[in-house]
Amino acid sequence: xxxxxxxxxxxxxxxxxxxxxxxxxxxxxxxxxxxxxxxxxxxxxxxxxxxxxxxxxxxxxxxxxxxxxxxxxxxxxxxxxxxxxxxxxxxxxxxxxxxxxxxxxxxxxxxxxxxxxxxxxxxxxxxxxxxxxxxxxxxxxxxxxxxxxxxxxxxxxxxxxxxxxxxxxxxxxxxxxxxxxxxxxxxxxxxxxxxxxxxxxxxxxxxxxxxxxxxxxxxxxxxxxxxxxxxxxxxxxxxxxxxxxxxxxxxxxxxxxxxxxxxxxxxxxxxxxxxxxxxxxxxxxxxxxxxxxxxxxxxxxxxxxxxxxxxxxxxxxxxxxxxxxxxxxxxxxxxxxxxxxxxxxxxxxxxxxxxxxxxxxxxxxxxxxxxxxxxxxxxxxxxxxxxxxxxxxxxxxxxxxxxxxxxxxxxxxxxxxxxxxxxxxxxxxxxxxxxxxxxxxxxxxxxxxxxxxxxxxxxxxxxxxxxxxxxxxxxxxxxxxxxxxxxxxxxxxxxxxxx
Amino acid sequence: xxxxxxxxxxxxxxxxxxxxxxxxxxxxxxxxxxxxxxxxxxxxxxxxxxxxxxxxxxxxxxxxxxxxxxxxxxxxxxxxxxxxxxxxxxxxxxxxxxxxxxxxxxxxxxxxxxxxxxxxxxxxxxxxxxxxxxxxxxxxxxxxxxxxxxxxxxxxxxxxxxxxxxxxxxxxxxxxxxxxxxxxxxxxxxxxxxxxxxxxxxxxxxxxxxxxxxxxxxxxxxxxxxxxxxxxxxxxxxxxxxxxxxxxxxxxxxxxxxxxxxxxxxxxxxxxxxxxxxxxxxxxxxxxxxxxxxxxxxxxxxxxxxxxxxxxxxxxxxxxxxxxxxxxxxxxxxxxxxxxxxxxxxxxxxxxxxxxxxxxxxxxxxxxxxxxxxxxxxxxxxxxxxxxxxxxxxxxxxxxxxxxxxxxxxxxxxxxxxxxxxxxxxxxxxxxxxxxxxxxxxxxxxxxxxxxxxxxxxxxxxxxxxxxxxxxxxxxxxxxxxxxxxxxxxxxxxxxxxx
Numbered sequence: 001x002x003x004x005x006x007x008x009x010x011x012x013x014x015x016x017x018x019x020x021x022x023x024x025x026x027x028x029x030x031x032x033x034x035x036x037x038x039x040x041x042x043x044x045x046x047x048x049x050x051x052x053x054x055x056x057x058x059x060x061x062x063x064x065x066x067x068x069x070x071x072x073x074x075x076x077x078x079x080x081x082x083x084x085x086x087x088x089x090x091x092x093x094x095x096x097x098x099x100x101x102x103x104x105x106x107x108x109x110x111x112x113x114x115x116x117x118x119x120x121x122x123x124x125x126x127x128x129x130x131x132x133x134x135x136x137x138x139x140x141x142x143x144x145x146x147x148x149x150x151x152x153x154x155x156x157x158x159x160x161x162x163x164x165x166x167x168x169x170x171x172x173x174x175x176x177x178x179x180x181x182x183x184x185x186x187x188x189x190x191x192x193x194x195x196x197x198x199x200x201x202x203x204x205x206x207x208x209x210x211x212x213x214x215x216x217x218x219x220x221x222x223x224x225x226x227x228x229x230x231x232x233x234x235x236x237x238x239x240x241x242x243x244x245x246x247x248x249x250x251x252x253x254x255x256x257x258x259x260x261x262x263x264x265x266x267x268x269x270x271x272x273x274x275x276x277x278x279x280x281x282x283x284x285x286x287x288x289x290x291x292x293x294x295x296x297x298x299x300x301x302x303x304x305x306x307x308x309x310x311x312x313x314x315x316x317x318x319x320x321x322x323x324x325x326x327x328x329x330x331x332x333x334x335x336x337x338x339x340x341x342x343x344x345x346x347x348x349x350x351x352x353x354x355x356x357x358x359x360x361x362x363x364x365x366x367x368x369x370x371x372x373x374x375x376x377x378x379x380x381x382x383x384x385x386x387x388x389x390x391x392x393x394x395x396x397x398x399x400x401x402x403x404x405x406x407x408x409x410x411x412x413x414x415x416x417x418x419x420x421x422x423x424x425x426x427x428x429x430x431x432x433x434x435x436x437x438x439x440x441x442x443x444x445x446x447x448x449x450x451x452x453x454x455x456x457x458x459x460x461x462x463x464x465x466x467x468x469x470x471x472x473x474x475x476x477x478x479x480x481x482x483x484x485x486x487x488x489x490x491x492x493x494x495x496x497x498x499x
Numbered sequence: 500x501x502x503x504x505x506x507x508x509x510x511x512x513x514x515x516x517x518x519x520x521x522x523x524x525x526x527x528x529x530x531x532x533x534x535x536x537x538x539x540x541x542x543x544x545x546x547x548x549x550x551x552x553x554x555x556x557x558x559x560x561x562x563x564x565x566x567x568x569x570x571x572x573x574x575x576x577x578x579x580x581x582x583x584x585x586x587x588x589x590x591x592x593x594x595x596x597x598x599x600x601x602x603x604x605x606x607x608x609x610x611x612x613x614x615x616x617x618x619x620x621x622x623x624x625x626x627x628x629x630x631x632x633x634x635x636x637x638x639x640x641x642x643x644x645x646x647x648x649x650x651x652x653x654x655x656x657x658x659x660x661x662x663x664x665x666x667x668x669x670x671x672x673x674x675x676x677x678x679x680x681x682x683x684x685x686x687x688x689x690x691x692x693x694x695x696x697x698x699x700x701x702x703x704x705x706x707x708x709x710x711x712x713x714x715x716x717x718x719x720x721x722x723x724x725x726x727x728x729x730x731x732x733x734x735x736x737x738x739x740x741x742x743x744x745x746x747x748x749x750x751x752x753x754x755x756x757x758x759x760x761x762x763x764x765x766x767x768x769x770x771x772x773x774x775x776x777x778x779x780x781x782x783x784x785x786x787x788x789x790x791x792x793x794x795x796x797x798x799x800x801x802x803x804x805x806x807x808x809x810x811x812x813x814x815x816x817x818x819x820x821x822x823x824x825x826x827x828x829x830x831x832x833x834x835x836x837x838x839x840x841x842x843x844x845x846x847x848x849x850x851x852x853x854x855x856x857x858x859x860x861x862x863x864x865x866x867x868x869x870x871x872x873x874x875x876x877x878x879x880x881x882x883x884x885x886x887x888x889x890x891x892x893x894x895x896x897x898x899x900x901x902x903x904x905x906x907x908x909x910x911x912x913x914x915x916x917x918x919x920x921x922x923x924x925x926x927x928x929x930x931x932x933x934x935x936x937x938x939x940x941x942x943x944x945x946x947x948x949x950x951x952x953x954x955x956x957x958x959x960x961x962x963x964x965x966x967x968x969x970x971x972x973x974x975x976x977x978x979x980x981x982x983x984x985x986x987x988x989x990x991x992x993x994x995x996x997x998x
Binding site: 014017018020021024025028032033034035036037038039040041043044047048051222223224225226227239240241242279 | 513516517519520523524527531532533534535536537538539540542543546547550721722723724725726738739740741778
């Protein structure tokens with residue numbers, strides 16, 4: 001009697017096999033694909049995108065959804081009801097985009113990404129500019145297809161990544177956050193800055209890799225269902241049956257490799273913590289990018305940049321990194337990890353200035369989409385905002401507006417999810433701390449299992465069952481707020497800087 | 500006015516993108532996929548296979564083909580005519596097998612392969628026997644669907660791998676070949692066997708890899724459109740835009756790594772030499788397994804096992820392999836590479852006895868398919884043929900009739916393509932030698948470009964434009980014969996063995 005529901009689920013599970021196949025193609029493109037394969041790969045990704053779109057917009061899907069929505073037995077079952085609610089959401093999104101646009105986006109994104117990589121290497125904004133112009137125009141078309149009524153274009157795109165979030169709400173969260181973060185930056189400038197030591201010692205990449213793999217294994221990342229590789233820009237992706245992380249190694253910055261690995265490892269634990277029986281259905285999918293990012297930031301910052309973590313980690317660092325650790329101790333490296341230094345590159349930013357980088361992008365992409373900022377003027381606008389928010393001068397576009405891959409991949413409305421992630425992370429960490437009787441003693445002995453179990457129970461296993469706002473309320477007992485994040489930062493950095 | 504042709508080509512090109520995607524999934528499965536992803540990967544590959552089959556049997560294909568065949572402008576254009584001829588061939592193959600049989604074959608092959616792996620491990624032919632009986636019966640049904648008129652069943656299956664080849668012609672080629680190879684084996688047994696030295700020295704795998712990569716690059720393998728990785732069993736696959744080779748390393752057998760790499764490198768040069776503009780159409784596809792194997796064997800044996808090659812290669816080996824080369828010289832390693840020793844395992848066989856292994860399988864599978872040999876009698880028949888052809892006693896079925904995976908996967912009529920590869924390779928090498936004024940001086944200085952260009956011009960670039968027999972005639976001026984292969988072996992091995 002729920003044949004429509006079963007047919008619908010079988011259909012979306014099969015569509016997901018194609019999506020996961022595309023994810024593997026994209027992973028391969030970033031980790032090992034020879035450059036000459038780019039054109040064919042773009043065509044393969046475009047075809048897979050088209051096949052997914054055809055399946056998603058199959059007229060039967062609308063019929064199945066209507067039958068499910070009319071079926072009181074589906075409504076009475078919370079899991080089925082949540083799947084149907086989310087599939088309706090997906091269906092609306094999918095049917096609003098014309099086939100032609102879907103294919104053009106897929107093909108342009110793949111090529112623009114290659115153009116971006118070359119332009120960034122050469123710090124040549126002019127070479128990337130036509131691609132970005134094309135991409136902005138396509139994103140405007142996409143937003144126009146997606147938005148309902150007088151919704152700003154930016155909101156229509158952002159909703160793809162953070163269901164229910166909008167620019168107006170973000171501005172309310174961000175304005176006081178920016179003020180307090182800029183104030184904190186100024187206060188810390190007068191404090192006692194930690195010495196950078198371990199982060200500048202040349203260390204063989206093979207040793208660094210052994211070290212970060214040991215930490216990732218201790219976090220509980222399952223290598224039987226996952227891999228760690230290298231790419232220019234670290235990322236995490238699921239290929240359906242396994243979860244693939246990438247990291248990067250700089251000879252004289254092991255702390256960057258550690259931070260990147262723990263960050264992607266947090267994403268990976270979320271993916272591995274989803275219900276495998278729900279694979280390919282909404283209940284088996286991550287709920288939003290903000291929640292996803294909360295998992296990466298929680299492990300990167302609340303674990304990896306804590307004094308307790310370094311008490312446990314220091315002997316492991318010494319074992320793998322050898323002489324590089326001479327003359328240092330856990331307390332010094334903990335302090336070093338928390339050095340605040342306004343800088344140019346978002347992915348290298350410290351915990352206190354990271355969100356200022358995000359806010360630059362939030363401003364700029366709203367202006368680009370609204371047509372208020374011509375692409376040609378992007379570098380100047382970008383550099384001005386960096387001066388204003390971070391107090392730094394941008395010397396070239398490689399370290400300026402060409403630093404991120406996102407816009408070349410068509411990810412507009414995406415950046416704020418990073419800051420949402422920081423806010424969710426702090427709120428989840430505070431809730432787990434209360435529930436587990438204090439995280440500190442657990443981290444100090446490297447016992448990450450209770451934290452991982454708490455996250456699995458309260459975040460991972462639900463998939464898209466609850467929207468982010470409801471998930472946050474249920475997991476922490478309160479709506480999302482910047483307060484736990486600011487309290488965490490001001491407490492920790494105040495101590496490190498002797499304020 | 501040739502709209503049907505254009506539609507047909509666009510359709511098959513798109514189908515090929517799915518096939519190439521499946522190739523990437525399979526490559527990933529063999530090179531790096533975490534074990535936990537196996538179930539999902541199997542579902543992805545099954546889905547891609549189904550989508551390809553649906554597209555191949557789309558009723559429009561028959562209509563397009565009929566329209567093309569009735570169009571005199573297509574017939575007047577040799578390239579278009581060849582594409583249509585080959586697509587008709589593919590279509591017949593795809594539509595002659597009833598869906599029920601295709602599914603039963605797939606299901607039985609999957610289970611038979613597992614049964615084979617267990618039976619081989621336990622050297623337990625009785626456990627595999629019912630599966631092989633079932634498989635022979637299914638292959639008989641498959642052949643009955645495929646064959647036209649009074650064609651032998653074996654021929655109908657072999658035609659899938661080597662278009663136009665039949666058992667009668669192979670028997671004519673193989674009978675004198677077997678006689679001369681057995682005679683050569685006897686003569687060499689009385690000669691001066693080379694010492695095995697480099698092939699038994701323990702050498703670090705990283706050094707071995709540097710060495711084989713240097714040779715592969717010198718061969719002209721384009722790493723901008725290709726990769727080299729590791730897998731349990733070396734293979735070569737095309738993912739559409741690039742060509743992926745694998746090799747393997749045993750600490751104490753660098754010559755195995757070199758041979759495997761040059762072998763797969765030869766396959767890779769063929770794939771890279773196909774016309775990229777014809778990608779996804781018959782003119783952009785390899786013509787047969789025998790021709791494919793000729794390219795691998797030419798580089799592995801006619802180049803890699805020649806005295807001239809070792810004159811060039813020896814300083815490179817010394818550079819990468821270091822101490823392992825002490826006390827040896829190019830002449831000694833050349834001789835070592837050409838040691839002949841009748842053995843039990845086909846994939847480990849030397850150049851002079853390899854084809855005797857293949858001929859055992861050729862005899863046996865014809866008898867099995869014709870019903871002349873009951874499956875129960877296979878071990879005895881196999882062992883008798885090994886005694887007769889190779890002069891070795893088979894101690895158990897693990898090292899006898901259970902050694903190869905092929906029959907459990909349903910690959911009947913496939914084995915002779917290995918020997919055809921050897922014969923084509925020798926005939927191509929002799930023709931290139933004449934055309935280039937002698938290969939020896941080129942190989943001696945590592946100048947592989949003229950040979951590669953000759954192969955590209957006469958073999959690679961044609962794809963499936965000419966059937967193998969015509970390709971051979973055009974490239975070498977003569978029909979395929981065993982004479983060049985025997986002349987090559989008798990000359991080289993006579994010298995090595997001091998006869």
